[in-house]
Amino acid sequence: ISSISGYPDSMLTNPNRVFTASEIITWVPPPLFPVGTDWSYCNTNYLLAGMIAESATGQSYSQLLRNHILTPLQLDSTFLDVYETILFPVAHPWQGGLNNHSTPRVSINSAAWAAGAMYSISEEMTHWYKTLFNGQILDSNSLNEITTFVGSGNYGMGISQKTVLGRTIWTHGGNIWGGYSSSMMFDPSTGIIICVLINQLPHQANLVSIELLSTLINNPLSFTENNINEKSLNIFPNPTSNIVTLNGIKSLNDVSYIHLFDNKGTLLKNIGINDTQVDLTSFTAGIYFIKIKHQLGSVRYKVIKLDK
16 A cells, blocks of 8 residues: 555556546555554555545645645646646656656556646746745644654655755655656755656656755855855755746845856856846856855855756
């Protein structure tokens, strides 16, 4: 019961069949242990949570996601498959060197449902977790509840706590048949959030997340030469393929200039002091620096530009 893909014959014999949560629940065998006496990861819990949410509100799970999370946060590239129309091309799922794009995913994703049938992009996934951990989604009591880690899995509600590279990390991820793997890592001490999505199994997204975390720890994205409260400023998304937002820049008075440099120190662009966004679309992939000069000093941010 720890993985929906444990039923490959049922899912792939009729890949266009829509399974319901109430139907999937009937497949669940007897409990492994009395409630609260042990721990074992179980996707069934997520299906039950989705069913409870529908029963309590009278709305479908997909409506609840769209109306209360996806639309308010402008997560326009995130969808619950089967129950919503996917508006953009989806990365082909590869597994063991085989392209499984031609196999319909209706049965697999309808069975996964509240346990993991969502398509998204890493940028929007990062935005979701940032707003969640910043307390913009849940009140402090609820946030404390989901980050109270228990059992041998050191697991909260949809989030586990692990030691990675000697640091305490909150994380979640998973795989689903056909080629998809996802990973989120959040470092509470620095605020670093890493989200990786992969469409080629058996490669694991969490291994990429660990490498990225190591790079960020050993090569910080900002350098301060000032008395500016750096926590009041941040740049996102980073990495980016087009535009980065300078969050908090308007809170600073007397900004002298904002400059964009390449990794050789060449000035590429003089950004308006009232601008809150920097368009990197026309620049090649690589590392760039944004320097903000203020009466209290200056701060430089490393920005990673990805291919379009």
